[in-house]
Amino acid sequence: MDSLKIAELESKIKQLERKLEAANGAIALAAVIGPKVRNISHLVAQSESAGAFKENGQFYYKGEYLSAAEYSQRIEADENYAVHFKESQRPIESIPASENPWRKESLNLTKQMRLLRENPALARKLREAAKGGS
Template sequence: MSLSIGTDELLRATKKALADSEVKLKQAHSKIVRQDAEDAITRSGASSSRLLADNMAAVGRVAENGRDVEYDVNGRWVDRDTYVSDLRRSEDTSKFFADAVAKKSPVVLRDNPFSRASFNLTKQMQLIREDPDLAARLRREAD
């Protein structure tokens, strides 16, 4: 009984092992990209985070250095912070970010919320958060 394996059989076994390794590597990279995307979107405070994370994962890859994850933006590869910033600025996706919506919805004022006559702490905080320059001016102008 011979224990030797033919060259063809060895070549087939090697190709199968290589293909299996490539599949496992792609699956591992997909998990890494997915986790990176979910982490970035969660930290950004976006609503519809699953939708945005799906979007990011679909265009992400593990970088050539094997450590970082990068995302495709119209043919250029960027880091996740740049990608999330682009999402915030995009007309199509900015609606998912509360701070972007707040900037597009200016505070409507009838009275100065810093004055004694129309004191309103809620409006003051909203102004300080959304338009600090206007808040400072109104505070100076108050009684």
């Protein structure tokens, strides 16, 4: 076997190892957080594109290596992942008043539209809270 074929095979092995890491990460994540999310496939895809799945069952998140349970806790609190969680998992109390896009002090039409599209019930609650002066 020549060195070119060996290099090709080594490259294919690395690709397969990355796919296996992603599959193992997806399974671990689904086991920990599956019932809390709307569509586990979408959450897995976002996590995979962010490079979260690492070897030995570890997850990489904002400079740290975490277990599946730790990773799931972090992304539950992360606004970038909020769209994946069922409404009951994203209570209005978890949104600081200073980040309510309907409040005069933090008015943000882009966030309003995104919330209306991705989580209408939460959007309604935040709009009502802003009207009430909370």
